[in-house]
Amino acid sequence: MKFGVVTFPGSNCDYDAYSAVKHVMGEEVEFLWHKSSNLLGSDLVILPGGFSYGDYLRGGAIAKFSPIMEQVIKFANSGGMVMGICNGFQILTECGLLPGALMRNSHLRFSCKYIYLRVENNKNPYAYNCNVGDVLKIPIAHGEGNYYHYDGEIEKLEKNNQVIFRYCDKDGNITPEANPNGSLNNIGGICNKEGNVLGMMPHPERVVEDILGSTDGLKIFESIIASLKPIDTLG
Amino acid sequence: MTNNKKAIVYVRLKEGVLDPQGVTIHKALSQMGYNEFVSVRTGRFFELEIEANGNDIDKRLDEVCSKLLANPVIESYTVEKH
Numbered sequence: 284m285k286f287g288v289v290t291f292p293g294s295n296c297d298y299d300a301y302s303a304v305k306h307v308m309g310e311e312v313e314f315l316w317h318k319s320s321n322l323l324g325s326d327l328v329i330l331p332g333g334f335s336y337g338d339y340l341r342g343g344a345i346a347k348f349s350p351i352m353e354q355v356i357k358f359a360n361s362g363g364m365v366m367g368i369c370n371g372f373q374i375l376t377e378c379g380l381l382p383g384a385l386m387r388n389s390h391l392r393f394s395c396k397y398i399y400l401r402v403e404n405n406k407n408p409y410a411y412n413c414n415v416g417d418v419l420k421i422p423i424a425h426g427e428g429n430y431y432h433y434d435g436e437i438e439k440l441e442k443n444n445q446v447i448f449r450y451c452d453k454d455g456n457i458t459p460e461a462n463p464n465g466s467l468n469n470i471g472g473i474c475n476k477e478g479n480v481l482g483m484m485p486h487p488e489r490v491v492e493d494i495l496g497s498t499d500g501l502k503i504f505e506s507i508i509a510s511l512k513p514i515d516t517l518g
Numbered sequence: 519m520t521n522n523k524k525a526i527v528y529v530r531l532k533e534g535v536l537d538p539q540g541v542t543i544h545k546a547l548s549q550m551g552y553n554e555f556v557s558v559r560t561g562r563f564f565e566l567e568i569e570a571n572g573n574d575i576d577k578r579l580d581e582v583c584s585k586l587l588a589n590p591v592i593e594s595y596t597v598e599k600h
Contacts, residue, residue, distance in 0.1 A: 340586070340587070341589060344586065344589070348586075376591075377589065382591075383591060384589055384591040384592045386535075386592060387538060387539070388538075389536065389538050390538070391538050391539065391542060431535065431591070431592060432591065433532075433534075433591070465536075465538075
């Protein structure tokens with residue numbers, strides 16, 4: 284399978300994502316330039332973390348109009364897999380591929396630290412190899428990760444099992460203290476209704492080797508690869 | 519002299535959406551002794567200069583606001599034309 288990693292001006296986790304896929308997972312991967320209109324046959328597109336277009340206006344607000352995003356939106360709407368990490372998640376909410384919005388962290392500070400995430404739904408390609416209740420140790424690094432949606436919509440999201448990851452403590456308890464940014468319902472990662480588009484604030488691509496402090500990010504990349512393999516290997 | 523028109527767009531968080539910056543500013547005001555200010559909400563504004571002969575300006579301004587300047591999930595906007 285082939286991954287594509289989009290580089291916007293200001294992306295700074297594109298090489299991490301590329302390296303995790305190529306050097307750790309051993310899969311084919313290409314960079315996709317923001318001005319390009321060609322996904323180069325990618326089976327999955329990663330919108331990486333960073334500060335696309337300097338975060339001017341709002342995180343992700345300008346990136347959504349770049350030529351590559353037009354193709355990414357078409358790809359996602361026809362069932363293609365798209366994963367947004369951090370700034371990538373912001374871009375996905377801005378362009379409407381994912382519901383809600385990512386607001387300024389409630390404590391107003393940029394937060395760069397390890398957090399714990401509980402897997403809420405594994406009937407989804409991005410958590411396919413996890414068990415519900417698994418706790419993953421993954422870092423965050425953001426100033427605008429406070430997930431918000433208005434009344435009624437959050438309930439729909441929960442009802443449709445679109446919440447894939449929730450911030451928790453190291454034992455998997457969902458507590459206000461474990462919430463690093465004020466996100467509603469401790470939401471750290473969601474998918475669209477169809478399940479092919481995922482957005483998450485934490486950075487799985489930063490924790491794929493022992494030397495990096497955790498390998499829990501591997502579980503997400505392994506899930507993606509397992510879910511995309513031919514159906515007979517899924518049993 | 520130019521006859522260009524101007525529009526000022528005010529973007530603010532919708533009512534009910536927590537504005538932590540506003541809360542922090544309000545706390546600072548209270549500490550400074552300005553206790554009569556009950557709350558503070560922040561926002562931002564944009565000045566747009568518009569060609570004098572532009573057509574359909576109201577509709578196009580509305581599009582610009584909803585597509586780019588404001589995020590309709592969390593923000594509302596008002597437009598003043600000059």
